[in-house]
Amino acid sequence: MNSIDTLDSQTAEALSQHNNFNVVYCVLLVIFIGILLYLLRLERKIARLEKPQS
Amino acid sequence: MNLKKDWYKWAAAILLLYVLLGGLVLPLRPGIVGISPIRIETGKTVEVEVKVSNSQWTDPTQISAPYPKSLFFVSEKAGTLLVKHYQDSASVISTAKDSLNTMLAWVANGVKYSVTSMYVKGTCNFRMGDNPIPNEMYSVFIQLSNGKYLGLPEAVFIYRGNSDTIGPENGLISMNSSFNNNIPRFEMRFPNRTVLNESVRNLFYHVPMWFAMIALLSISVFYAVNYLRFQRLEDDAMADSLIKVALLAGILGCVTGAIWARVTWHSWWPREDPKLNGVAIGMMMYFAYLLLRSTLSDPYQRARITSVYSIFIFPIFIALILIMPKLSPNSLHPGAGGTVGFSKYDLDSTMRLFFYPAILGWIFLFYWISNLHLRITKLLEKE
Known part of the structure; x- marks a missing residue:
């Protein structure tokens, strides 16, 4: 395999990676999980507030 | 819900729904x-x-x-x-x-x-x-x-x-010089850029995290100044809630940015980028704020010291993430170093239709969360 062939296989790899829609889903998932974890923390604080009353 | 008081919560819901649907459904140009x-x-x-x-x-x-x-x-x-x-x-x-x-x-x-x-x-x-x-x-x-x-x-x-x-x-x-008959025409499709491709949609999800962080920190400075003027613990609680939720937005901005960078720049955290270095230091300063706050027990002393600290670090933070990257010779981020900002001519009209609502929507959502945090803090303090 000479250097030209290697370069061409790299191009083929690059061609197959052009559809990077999954990054957008990953980013949205991270934001969703992050906000969810924060809300769970707030939830635990509210639970602490509710305890003495019940 | 009171529409007059809670308008921004409705706005956050509607704007983010619009941005999520449009940002994911609209196709790219060829x-x-x-x-x-x-x-x-x-x-x-x-x-x-x-x-x-x-x-x-x-x-x-x-x-x-x-x-x-x-x-x-x-x-x-x-x-x-x-x-x-x-x-x-x-x-x-x-x-x-x-x-x-x-x-x-x-x-x-x-x-x-x-x-x-x-x-x-x-x-x-x-x-x-x-x-x-x-x-x-x-x-x-x-x-x-x-x-x-x-x-x-x-x-x-x-x-x-x-x-x-x-x-x-x-x-x-034959001679050919027909390169200038490019007729601009509005299309409801996102631009197809080399390397970015489909991930250009992250402009509506990664970038507004930083807009939200800066917006919340700016409002917190306002409340910190108010605390120093009137010594009301309410203002201090408000500033604290805003900073904590701003940090959440900042962490999410870092993580989403790292994922995006891995795909387009082939590195989780390109060390030579001045914006990333600035953000790393800036986030550290706000983590130090959390640490400082947790060490002080007297509410008035805590409010006074952390207000002064947060007022001082805010301009440093802005300098680190906005001004220093602009002054540096090169950066991977748009709008920093030698690269032009999205607003100059990179951001096309279809992106604008979703980018500006996305900024507003995310700011409203994080403000909403900080409002929840504030109300819980107030209730906890009453006990």
Whole structure:
């Protein structure tokens, strides 16, 4: 395999990676999980507030 | 819910729904994804394949979208190589820029279409003639029937082969300078940029995290100043809630940015980028705020010290993430170093339709969360 062939296989790899829609889903998932974890923390604080009353 | 008091919560819900739907559903404009092979030897017959994504060219006989007319290989140094290409039959034209004899012959085998992408396949035989610059990177351009161009910069390396002897041998010579008839027309599609491709949509999800963080920190400075003026613990609680939720937005901005960078810049955290270094230091300063706050128990003392601290670090934070990257010579981020900002001319009108609502929507959402945090803190303090 000479250097030209290697370069061409790299191009083929690059061609197959052009559809990077999954990054957008990953980013949205991270934001969703992050906000969810924060809300769970707030939830635990509210639970602490509710305890003495019940 | 009280509409007068809670309008921003409704606005957050509506704007974010709009941004999520539009940002995920709208397609990209067509763009050249790549060319294979990326090295072409002149004087030899080579089969070349140019791949186009999101073309929506389904059937060459029933084309409603703009179809490809010609293919260019362009280099600023070595001149322009031009192939006129009409669907199945191909006529061969090559142009010479100035006095350079850049020759090219192309025999097309026809255009292959598929539903979402298009391949132009053909065999070509380049002749360099007595071109003084034999080895050069060429950009590939496809001219569409509506006068627009698709391009991929520095896509193919054309070098002189042993069998390419001196002198133009075949093809017609004609001058071509039709590169300026690009008619801008509004399309409800996102731009297709090299490297970015589909991930351009992250502009609506990653970038507003930082807008939200800066917005919340600005409001917190206002409340911190208010605390120092009137000594009301309420103002201090408000400033604290805003900073904590701003940190959440900042952490999310870092993580989403790292994921995006891994795909487009091939590194989770490119160390040479001044914006990333600035953000790392800036986030540390706000983590120090959390630490400082947790060590002080007297509410008035805690409020006074942390208010002063947060007022001081805010301008430093802005300098680190906005001003220093602009002053530095280079940066991967748009709007920093040598790169231009999205607003200058990079951000096209379709992106704007979703980018500005996204900023507002995310700011409202994080403000809403900080409001929840504040109300819980107030209740906890009452006990």
